Amino acid sequence: MNENKKLFLLEEDITYLNHGSFGACPKVIFEDYQNWQIRLEKQPVQFLTEELYSALKKSRESLSLFLGCDQDEVLFFQNPTTAISNIIYNLDLNPGDEVLMTDHEYGALVRAWNEWGKKVKVHIKYANVTLPLKSKDKFFEDISSKISSKTKVLFLSHITSPTGLVFPIKDIIDFAKERKIITIVDGAHVPGHIDLHLHSLDCDFYTGAIHKWMCGPKGVSFLFVKKEHQKWIKPIIYSWGKDGDDPERSEFLQDFQWQGTRDMSAFLTIPEVINFFKINIESFQGHSKKLILNSREQFQRVLGTHPISKGDDFLGQMISFPLPKSIDGNLKDLLWENHNIEIPIFEWNKEKFIRLSIHIYNDQKDIDSLMNALRSII
Numbered sequence: 001m002n003e004n005k006k007l008f009l010l011e012e013d014i015t016y017l018n019h020g021s022f023g024a025c026p027k028v029i030f031e032d033y034q035n036w037q038i039r040l041e042k043q044p045v046q047f048l049t050e051e052l053y054s055a056l057k058k059s060r061e062s063l064s065l066f067l068g069c070d071q072d073e074v075l076f077f078q079n080p081t082t083a084i085s086n087i088i089y090n091l092d093l094n095p096g097d098e099v100l101m102t103d104h105e106y107g108a109l110v111r112a113w114n115e116w117g118k119k120v121k122v123h124i125k126y127a128n129v130t131l132p133l134k135s136k137d138k139f140f141e142d143i144s145s146k147i148s149s150k151t152k153v154l155f156l157s158h159i160t161s162p163t164g165l166v167f168p169i170k171d172i173i174d175f176a177k178e179r180k181i182i183t184i185v186d187g188a189h190v191p192g193h194i195d196l197h198l199h200s201l202d203c204d205f206y207t208g209a210i211h212k213w214m215c216g217p218k219g220v221s222f223l224f225v226k227k228e229h230q231k232w233i234k235p236i237i238y239s240w241g242k243d244g245d246d247p248e249r250s251e252f253l254q255d256f257q258w259q260g261t262r263d264m265s266a267f268l269t270i271p272e273v274i275n276f277f278k279i280n281i282e283s284f285q286g287h288s289k290k291l292i293l294n295s296r297e298q299f300q301r302v303l304g305t306h307p308i309s310k311g312d313d314f315l316g317q318m319i320s321f322p323l324p325k326s327i328d329g330n331l332k333d334l335l336w337e338n339h340n341i342e343i344p345i346f347e348w349n350k351e352k353f354i355r356l357s358i359h360i361y362n363d364q365k366d367i368d369s370l371m372n373a374l375r376s377i378i
């Protein structure tokens with residue numbers, strides 16, 4: 001077995017090629033998570049009214065250092081959906097205003113935007129990103145050409161879910177900001193996957209999952225809120241806030257941190273998660289990307305379809321490849337049941353895609369097993 005796989009709780013005899021969906025948690029991080037839960041239960045009152053807040057602060061400090069922002073600009077959420085929903089329900093737009101996003105956004109969030117849009121009569125518009133993605137100028141043109149005086153919000157994935165593409169978002173964010181358009185970035189797949197410096201990116205809001213590529217336990221994500229917006233972004237759930245036990249000076253943090261009794265242990269693992277990243281993941285990222293770039297050629301040979309990106313710039317540690325139209329609808333089940341391979345198949349824009357993820361516990365052998373299995377099925 002791959003040596004790195006021994007660091008994880010993953011079952012030994014499966015070929016796990018779907019890190020992108022829910023990550024996978026290493027043993028040391030999971031132990032740290034359970035230790036926090038045990039500490040809580042040993043003295044619940046002391047923990048939840050005192051110890052918790054200094055531990056949350058440590059997590060915020062290490063995460064903000066890692067993300068290139070200030071410690072009082074990050075809030076913890078269980079997942080990106082709750083983080084983005086919290087922004088959506090604070091927006092004060094007028095009927096007829098528009099929210100612009102690409103046609104590659106995560107389906108659950110597209111649904112969240114549309115449900116809200118129907119209620120407040122705000123139009124949700126889509127910019128088609130031309131495929132294959134091969135230049136950042138074309139990407140910029142595809143989106144900027146859809147911006148009008150009605151556009152009030154730009155919502156963009158930094159790494160897309162169904163198509164596994166790294167979007168070159170900096171120029172379009174700057175363009176939107178010059179026009180006073182609120183910029184919200186869905187970076188669910190970004191932390192631990194590609195470099196991120198939030199102050200340099202300079203968007204208004206950014207969410208990322210820590211339980212995906214950073215390998216945190218499930219239920220730890222963040223929302224970055226630029227300081228100038230902290231006055232009007234309020235929690236969907238109000239609890240004690242400044243009248244509670246949280247010693248923070250910022251009412252913004254107090255309002256968000258305590259949302260009724262809950263287990264925040266996953267948030268408290270962040271220093272351990274970052275430590276694991278630095279020791280075990282960071283130096284491996286280039287290698288994982290190389291495996292992904294090589295797999296693009298293998299996919300093309302085995303599937304006979306064409307890649308949706310060109311060059312090295314738009315791929316990280318995931319790749320989505322179009323399946324031939326003739327392929328069986330149950331490919332995912334066949335790969336799992338007959339070959340012990342866990343890999344997702346997505347339908348996007350009426351086409352089916354297979355999405356490969358590579359993390360430190362994967363190697364070329366895993367990719368070869370996938371290609372051999374695909375050959376035997378097609």
Ligand SMILES: Cc1ncc(COP(=O)(O)O)c(C=O)c1O
Binds near residue numbers: 188
């Ligand atoms: C691009 C993107 N955004 C948002 C999410 C939302 O994640 P969750 O369902 O955990 O909130 C995901 C999940 O995979 C994603 O891939």
